[in-house]
Amino acid sequence: MLSNNQLSKYIQPPFLKKNDLVSIVSPAGKIDREAIDNATKILQEWGLQIEIAQCVCESFMGFAGSDKQRRTDLQAAINNPDTKAIICSRGGYGCGRIIDEIDFTPLQKNPKWLVGFSDITVLHARLFRLGIQSIHGAMPKNFPNYLDNNESLKTLYLALFGELGEYEIDSHKLNKNGQAKGKLVGGNLSLIANLAATPDDIEPTDAILFIEDVGEFLYNIDRMLNNLQRSGKLNKLKGLIVGDFSNTKNDSFIFDKTAYEIIFNYVEKLNIPVCFGFPAGHEEPNYALYFGREIMLDVNEISSKITF
Secondary structure, eight states, X not given: OOOGGGTTOOBOOOOOOTTOEEEEEOSSBOOOHHHHHHHHHHHXXXXXXXXXXXXXXXXXXXXXXXXXXXXXXXXXXXXXXXEEEEEEOOOSSOHHHHGGGOOOHHHHHSOOEEEEXXXXXXXXXXXXXXXXXXXXXXXXXXXXXXXXXXXXXXHHHHHHTTOOOEEEEEOOTTOBOEEEEEEEEEEEHHHHHHTTTSTTOOOXXXXXXXXXXXSOBHHHHHHHHHHHHHTTHHHHOSEEEEEEEESOBOSSSOOOSOHHHHHHXXXXXXXXXXXXXXXXXXXXXXXXXXXXXEEEEEEOXXXXXXXX
């Protein structure tokens, strides 16, 4: 894996072209066939050829098949030299159970895009450690609910085909103004916390961190931010982008702050730009992001801009 002084040498997989082969795999939660079929139709309309993993719709407890089945499918997609992108069908839970038995070295010789979010944060973290860019974006589980001209799908298309240049959103009242340049890393906050002290622990040095989450207790969000602070990770960041914090809960231990207010409390005194309200995560729209790509974050009184 890359050392800190090698983080500038990230591999960018080739952008997709018409007729490229894309593999759909299910490394985490189980998914129904209708979602896979609908996603396949959309991707074919983009001019892509689609390969469906053998066990993509298997069911074992809450997983899309046994650990061995999910691991075998993901490894096959990684190994296939004709596959140009791997799209994970959904998140849920399961990637952490197979990550240490996956051989990612073929991607260093034959890089390809890996797409997903939520539990797929585990895979993004491994690729970041290996110095390979990936895409945090929409997955087939969500495709059936998307309308024509959906922003999530639009941005995923632009990211895969190399046409994504920048985002600009309105300013948020909790933002911290400033400019920063750094490698984008992150994903689901709960997974980031879970990866602490593992080989895939998030490397924050000179990075811009993106975080989002869903269904978490507010006190636990505070606990996870407290961990990032006490471990020194927050102090090493160049910037922070805060996405959706959806369906937060407050019925176990009463906490008198919103998720955004909790996060602001931990970054208020840091001398870095902070963008709140970026539309990515478990809500619509879910804008695609390049992890491992050096980005420019510009936060001012009027807007927040991310340039890739």
